[in-house]
Amino acid sequence: MCTGMSSSKLAYLQLLQVLLYLNAVSSINLTDGDVLKMPLTGYDVGRQFGEAEGDIFLVMPVSIVQFSVGNIDPSVHFIVFQAHSHLHNVSLSYSKELVQHRYVNGTNLGLVEMTKSVSGSSVDFFLHNANDFNVSIFVAAQAYGKNVPIPGGCNMEFSVEVAPFLRVSYDSSIVTVDSQRAAVAGDQYCETHLADQKVYHAYVTERDFSSETYFAALRSMMSDTNISRHAQEIPATGLISPLRRMYSAYSGTGSVHAVVATRGDFVSVYVPAFTYACDPTTDSCDVLKTPFSKVLCAVVLFVGLLMCLFGHKFFKTEMFLLGCISGGLVAHILISIFFDLNYPVNVTVSLVIGAFMGVIWLYVWCFCGSPVLSVLLATLTLGFIFTATMFYAGIADYNFVQSDLNFWALFSGLMLIVSLLLIPSNMKANIVSCAVLGAYAFIIPVDHYIGSNLKYITVNMIRRATVPDFKKAFINPPFQFKAEQAAVPSPSPAEPLAGSEEAAAAAAAQEVAGYREATRAPRRGDQSPSRRAGLPLVVLRPRHAGVPGVPGVPGVPGVARPAVQAAVLPLGAVADLLAPLRRVSDRPLHLAVQLRVVVGDIFIVIFNAEANNTVFYL
Known part of the structure; x- marks a missing residue:
């Protein structure tokens, strides 16, 4: 047992040595x-x-x-x-x-x-x-x-003569993306034969500010095939220029934007752009930025739980809370429209007015005692949440609701329909309203602390009422689930052709999997004598450096494209194998490293190494 433990320690020390070396040479320093x-x-x-x-x-x-x-x-x-x-x-x-x-x-x-x-x-x-x-x-x-359209060749606004990039700007409510018209061969003055331009938009995982996700998202939006696979096309509207798109800002959720220019069978792609709708280097990208608003958010958590579970039982408390919530919401919208107050003052004044409205509504119940009148506010508030959810889910992105008249007529109609359908059954309507409203009030603080976007169901409605240009913005919310790793996955390579280098790479991967299974350490319940413990293995295999015509497999500058090889070596041989590379040149080597730890095995996959334009395949 002591000998086995010593061998295991030696193996992991050697692995650590290799990892430290790989970390030192894992990127080209310019x-x-x-x-x-x-x-x-x-x-x-x-x-x-x-x-x-x-x-x-x-x-x-x-x-x-x-x-x-x-x-x-x-x-x-x-x-x-x-x-x-x-x-x-x-x-x-x-x-x-x-x-x-x-x-x-x-x-x-x-x-x-x-x-x-x-x-x-x-x-x-x-x-x-x-x-x-x-x-x-x-x-x-x-x-x-x-004959391919030149991205930004008909530039009229940006700082350079030909502008193949996108200009992204944002504020607390709206993200704006601008592009310039593509030029077509033979149309020197950009007057006729204009290329068709399609705009695309996609999200990455919420609250993911890593550079790996950032670069992967951009790389997935650099060809027409990958863009159409990973992103959603955003149509033009009649309210703004066809070269501009406006989106609801979801602070802290990265979004990547792309434009594709087509002229017949010829396609070109603009330089993609990325934004978090905030600056992660200077703020936390939270919607609630003041200590008072964060404390208020925590209070809402308990109020929502109380209302969801016991709201109907404590009817007078429910009347006060409903009046407070509805009054505060209306006050916040009116103050934002008619007064130029900063955000903390606006929230404070809205809260005071909301508390006052809660007292008034409680007195209405005490003096009138009308069940229909008292339940009306609960059902109307439920109708507001239901209608806001419908608009958040996609109705707000239809062209006909970009008109203020159409939007508010449809919104008010749906809200009233929900209320009228529930009013005939006063007690059941009140129980359902308390449960749904309380649950949503409970979810909002949780949503804030985990960095999700369900809070924008109501935030977008407030923006529509208070921000003049928000009617021009696409809601297009980032629907994501916990199981998702990213809304924009890395581009997958094409199916390998028989006899090609991709096929060799696939065969090498299968061979590695076979080695891993063959050398798996014995586990409890294994009776086969062929299962034996062994030192961890290090798999060294060059990345396929890219073959022309295979989308999604990027190449490496100055790297030739030899056949893919694979080798499975004991860990102890790695230091001796890598040692000569250290003495080849003073320039740093480039090793793209992927480390995967599985039960019983440790693998390091080295994709490529470059020094002085000489590529070493191990």
Whole structure:
């Protein structure tokens, strides 16, 4: 037993050594003055339809990095180069100096360069990190043929001549996304033969601010096929420009936006954009920002539970609470419309007016004693919640309800119908109303603390009443479940062809699974003598570096595409195997690492390694 324990400790110490080494070389660090070549060797425009070639890099503080896209095929007419940073702004320019109208600044950037029809030509782009800290950058180059629409080629508003990117702005209620018209070959003045543009929109997991999810979402929106698979098309409305879309802001829930330009059979994709409708670096992205509003939210939790379980039993308390809730809601809307008060003052005044209305409604019951009149407020409030839920679920996104008259007529009608259907049965109507309203009041604080979006059922109704431009916004809520990992999954590769490198990769994966099962440590109940304990295994296999025409399998700059190999090695041999790589070059190696821990086994999958443009496959 002592020997076995010693071997196990040795194995895990060796594993830790390997992990520390991999962590040290897990990304390419780009410093000031570095030049990174991104050859498009083998890039077939006719097959790939603008599929992105790129990778993630770490740019050092106060650095200017040059990206040289070379080996351009003569069939390439223009290149869209894009750079995405997480949370922090960077600049992308055509030159090393920032010249007016020749650079863009932000987090989702893109520039277009027209290419010469000469094989082997190259174009250069410069990334400026003016921050005093490292910034993770995802860069990609997309090549297009002659007859493909040029994204943003008919730009009239943005700072550069050709603007293939989207401009995203937001406030506390609305997210606005603007794009520029695509240009068509032969239409120099953008007057005729305009390309058709479709706008798409998708969400990632709520409260997920990780860079991994951010970059995965952007990568899934870089080709027409992936966009149509992962995102929802948002139609144009008659109230705003067809190049603009407005959305209800769900603070803390990331959303990714894309535009696809089509002209006949030719398709191009704009640089996707991403926003959290807040700034995670400066605030918590919570709707409730003041201590008073958070305390009030906690009080509502207990009030809702009390009303849900015992509201009908304590009828006078119910009358006061219903008057308080309804009066406070109406007061908040009226104050927001007619008075310019800051949010804390508005909430305080609304709460005082609500308490006053609760006392009045309690006196109405005490002096009148009419069951119908007393239950009317409960059913009307229930009708409000029911109708707000229907609009939140999709009714509000129909064009005919963008008119204020149509919206409020339909909203009031549905609310009254619910109330009239329940009024004939006073006692049952009151019990149902207390249960539903109390349950929703209980859910709202829970929703706030776990970062969900059910609170926007009522928040969106308040916005519609108080924000003038909210009628132009799409509600399009992020319906998500706990089991979901992301609303925008990473793009899946195409089905591997027999005899192809994808098929070799799939076979290697099956082989790895077989090794894992064969070396599984014995578990309680296993009687087979073939089950034996062994040292953890390390699986080293290069990532398939991308094959032209296979969407969703990005390539790596400067990496050739040899056949995929797989090797299953004892952990003790890994240090000796990796040691020579440390002495190859002073430049950092690039190892994309995926660690998966399963019962009985530990695997490390090393996808690729690059040093001085030489690729080592282990």
